Amino acid sequence: MKNKVLVILVLLLVTAGLLFAGGKQEKSTQEKELVVYSTIFAKYAETMKTLFEKENPGVTVNVINPGGTEAMIKKIEAESANPQADIMHSGSSLNYAYAKSKGLLQPYFPKVEGFKPSIEIGGKTLNLSDPEGYYHVFNMMFSGLMINTDILKEKGLPVPRSYKDLTNPVYKGQIISANPLKSSTAFTNVMAIYESYGDASWDIWDGINKNIPYYSNSSSKIYTLTKKGEFAIAICLSRPVFVAKNDGYPVDFVFPEDGSMVADNSMGIVKGAKHPELAKKFIDFILSDAMQKYGAQFLYIPVKSGALDPSSPYSLESISKKIKKILIPDAKVADKVRPIVQEQFAKYIRAK
Amino acid sequence: MESGKSNNETKHGSKSLGGINETLTSIGSSSVLSNLSIVHLFYLAAIVFVTMFLVIPIFTLIISSVSIFFETTRPLPPDFFGYMMKVTWNTILLGILTTLITVGIAIPLALLITKFGVSMPSLWIALLTVPLITPAFISSFATIILLGRTGIITKALKLIGIQFPSIYGLLGLVITQILHTIPYALLIIIAGLQTIPRHIEEVAQSMGSSVLKVQYTIVIPYIYPHILMAGLMVFLTSIGDVGAPLIIGGSYKVIAMEIYSNFISFLGDERIPLIFSTWIIIISVVLVFGLNYLMKLTNVKHKFETGIMKYDIKPVKRWGTFVVAFITILFLLPYVVTVIHSFGTIWANTWLPKSFTLKNYRTVIKDTGPIKNTLILIFTVTPTIVFLGIIFGQMFRTTRWFKWFNYFTLMPFVLPGVVIGVSLLQTYSKVRILGKDLVSSVVILIIAIAVRRLPFVLKTIEAGFSKIDTSQEEAARSLGAKDLKTFLSVVYPQIKPSVYSAIIIGIVKVVTELSSALIIYPPGWQNMSLYIAYYVSEGFISRAAAMSIILILIVGVGTAISNHLSRRDLEKYA
Structure with missing residues (x-):
């Protein structure tokens, strides 16, 4: 019996060893892949993938939807020893503040024309970017x-x-x-x-x-x-x-x-992202006029004034006229x- | 291979031989390495698999979260104990109701189908496995469309002055869970009925017992192990279910749901998943402990296949067909609704959808990726778990030293898939295989689904193993047959009916696995049930319905083939 246990233990260790040894990290100067975790609906996810790939030839975007913002955070947390995602996308800034506090995000300040870190809405100021740049609101x-x-x-x-x-x-x-x-x-x-x-x-x-x-x-x-x-x-x-x-x-x-x-929809770059340059590009891309307009087609309210014709029923301007009292989180x-x-x-x- | 011994003698004989067998095995295993046969290598591989991908990850997760208790100074809420007891009671009550009703319906159905020659038996079996193939939230929605506040049946009943009670809560849960668990019970019990040698019943009948009396004095006691195993499986499925409580549970709180919702929520109490996970594992271990004891009491061993007794009583046949058809139709109502929905546009507060269309089908089959992925997963995971199930079944039966290992395989029944998924991600996040991170390769998905679904297959096969006649095994061995040969030529043929049931259950459990797959799937590996989940959460219920119908068709063909093969195979002995 003792022998058998011994054999089992040895084999267990060997198998585990083989698995843990692993290959060496792939390193290339050019980033070819971007992994986006996003809980946004499929149609939007598909479009952001196609458009970003078109703008960046040779790049593949993989969008993974773990089925809910909280599940997404749980997944990023579980993988934090060796992050698989570059971008965390969609979900309330409340969730992003939590992800930031858990050390799951890294800062970046978008370089996009017309995007301001805060906007005036209903006479109040709404922060679109986390003051330290860990996450950004892309629609509302x-x-x-x-x-x-x-x-x-x-x-x-x-x-x-x-x-x-x-x-x-x-x-x-x-x-x-x-x-x-x-x-x-x-x-x-x-x-x-x-x-x-x-x-x-x-x-x-x-x-x-x-x-x-x-x-x-x-x-x-x-x-x-x-x-x-x-x-x-x-x-x-x-x-x-x-x-x-x-x-x-x-x-x-x-x-x-x-x-x-x-109620905002936010995004941020995952800490330790394997493709940081593409990740930054992606953040800028989501805040571009084209994507803002695209979101509005699905009745998201854009965060950039001027992205939509002010008379459109889902523009920031006309929505804020409809609301008697706007509250800012x-x-x-x-x-x-x-x-x-x-x-x-x-x-x-x-x-x- | 006929034996002239009476049932009683056989029972006695095999018991003592079983004892010898165990002694022999233990002698064998204590000798030197060269005595390790190929069978032991199989055992080893199976143990390593489950240890690495279930036991280690779950215990790593539990250990890493124990620190929460020391870090927080926040006391548990004052009414926590009362709440825990209430949730426990809810869970157990639901489990008991579902189990009793399900098994109570499945036994007569199985008897009618296998022994009383109802017309088209394969059709009823195939139709009754449909609920198993449908993801829980689709059946729950279908139940809402039928019985919800604005449901079709609710409205119809209102017209004749009957107010149907609210289904959000225990009632809805029991209905949905019975739908989902009746196929297990039915398949396991049918497999059991197919192992009853005809001569036993013939003797009883020739001694003047009526057919009905033979059923409950001979037949049902003979398949006690199967009934117990079916009951166990239904009960464990019920208490581990998250899908139905999420949609139709209302404020009826059950343990699995509390674990799930507190586990993935940042405002929830992170101590609850830990306490409740430990608690539900303890409950299920105690349950299985008790069940194993009951199993020992029903020590029915049997002789080699001799074909089963079939009755040919005209009125029973006619009425039996009617009853079986009626129950099948009743059980399929939610799926009729799903079919209607899949062709419908919007369906709100009306008898039928506003208009009909093929658009839903066109949308869901535009991309064939999910269908392909589902098929690949069926062909990789199902053989793996059936193979592992057979190995474990044989191991638990013959190797006393590893019986306790069986308790580990209960965890996937009762722990939400998301917990198992996260535990795997966390444990293996740094492991690389073939130059890729394991956690972003399809291997991890296959492993996760295999680990999650192994118990269903194992329990089905174990039921078959519980009635093996060890004396023949001994005979074969004493004639010089090696372990593996003995197994293949003597043991395997006896468990074959259960293996066929296990394949069917394996296939359907693989295609419907959702919660661990959602959190773990690598890029490009969304399967059909994932898409169904996305459609549901985006509110495209009719698209989700269309996808479910396609899934049912694909799996239906698979199970029909398996069923056909098993019938042909079993008829050889008849």
Whole structure:
């Protein structure tokens, strides 16, 4: 028996040794490949790949979608000893601030005409670049409410105009939200209410919470369920709602009168990226006018004024006219509120 | 190879021979190296594989995250224990309900199909494996379309004044999980029924027992190991399921979901995945421990294949066909919905989609990459895990020293795939193979899916091994046959029905693997289930439905071939 164990151990070590020995790192002066981790939808991913390859002949872009921003961060974290990705793309800047704090990103300041590190919106300043350059916003959405007009009509419910309206008990069982502990979509909405009402926002949440049958663990599901008519109202972001509306679903988006918060889509270069030069080029490419316009085709709001005709319904200019009160995310406030959110929603969810 | 001994004597005889066999094996293994036969090398390879790609990564991950407990000063929430107990109770209740109902439906179905000559048995088996091929979120959505608040059946019932209860929660979970687990139970139990020698039933009948009585006094006890194994597999699948809880679970919280959602969330409590992972592993080990004990009690060993008893009772046949068809149709309703959806445009709060189109199919087959990748994965992973399953099955049966290793193979059942994926990435991120990083080559994807799906195949094969007649093995060996030869000529033919079931289960589990594949797939290796997941998350449910239907067709052809081969093969003995 002893012998057998010994043999097993020896063989285990040999196999492991063989695997770990490995070949030597490939080194070439010209970067030929760019690996982008992105959770953006397939059509956009495909286009950014094709266009970037066209601009940089001989380069192959590989886009990998791990199925969610948090999963993407987890993957980059697991690979951090030997990074496989060059770019982390798409998802809220809240997630990027977290990735930065974990040491997963490296700084770069884009060199793009017309891109400013901060812009004025609704009389307030929105930072597009992390002050230290670790991540950059490339397009935007807004927080608010998705309504299924058919279901509201069928149930004889009034159209909600603000977050506060959601506390009305007539909506019991008809509101769906993602879990703010798992989804930046939901967290952005929580922050919107907090910035409008301060500490009184928790009383509003107590009311809304009573109307929510459960918190979904995935934000994409709440759009699907609401457009199908399973729920009358979803607490969500603007873009997917506009898309569903354009497809012909009986839905609409409400910019809450008590405030609608900017929800950004960010990107950054992964620390230890194997193709840093192409990565920098790629960041600049995403912020180019062409890609800004392309994003707008999919109802993303561009971050560069002038990228779209101001009269277009999805230009920064016309959207900001539609919104009564624009709220700007504030990383400092978010850091302060996060533990309260954690405690408050963990309590709501455990009690459901 | 007929034997004149009665069942009772056989049982006794094989037991004592089994004892001798074990002693012989242990004597054999304690002698010098040259005594290691080729069979031992196979054992070794299998152990190395699982150790390297499952045990080491998971324990590395657990050990690396234990430090969280020492770093945080934040106490666990005061109601944590209560919450944990509630989630545990939810998980176990769901598991028990799903298991009882699934096995309860599968036994009579299997009996009717295998022994009572219902018409077109292959068709029903093939149709009933459809739910297995469909990714959980597609069936969950189909269930919502049928039974949701604005579902077709819900609305129809409302017209006649019946209010269907909300499916978001336990009810929806049980329905979806039964759909998904009935094929396992059915395939394993059918494999079991095919090993019952006809003479046992003939004797019972000739002594005046009625057909029904023979079923529950002879047939069902005879396949206890299969029933237990089927139940175990259904239960483990149920408690490890993340797909259904994600979509239809509502506020019904289960352990696997809590691990999954806290594991990939930066605001979640990172201690929860660790506590709950350990907890669910303990629960499943205790469960299997208990089950192994039960298995020992049902020590039914049997003689070589003699063909199975089939009954020819006209009314049973007719009504049986009707019942089997009815249940099959009921189970396939969500898939009928999926078919309709795949041809539809938008479908909101109405009886049928707004209009019909072929566009969804055109879009999804424009790129043949995912189909090709899915086929490649079937042909690489399935043989690997079936082979490993046979090796482990034989090893656990004959080598007492490695029985405990079996417990490791439970982990992939109950741990979410994302945990296993991340553990592999973390452990092997620096390893290079053929001048490429292992974690960005297709090898890691194959390994991840193999590790994730091995247990399903192994459990199916183990059920077959549980009834091997060791006396023949001994006879062969005493006549001078080597280990490998003994295995191939005496043991393997006896487990063949289970191997065929394992191949089918292997294929479908490989194509539907999602959560580890999502986090681990290398560039260009998206398979069909990944695309289905993307379509669902982008809200293109009808495209996802079209892709699922194509997947069902591809796998359906594969399983139909396997089924056909197995029938032809088994009929040789009849």
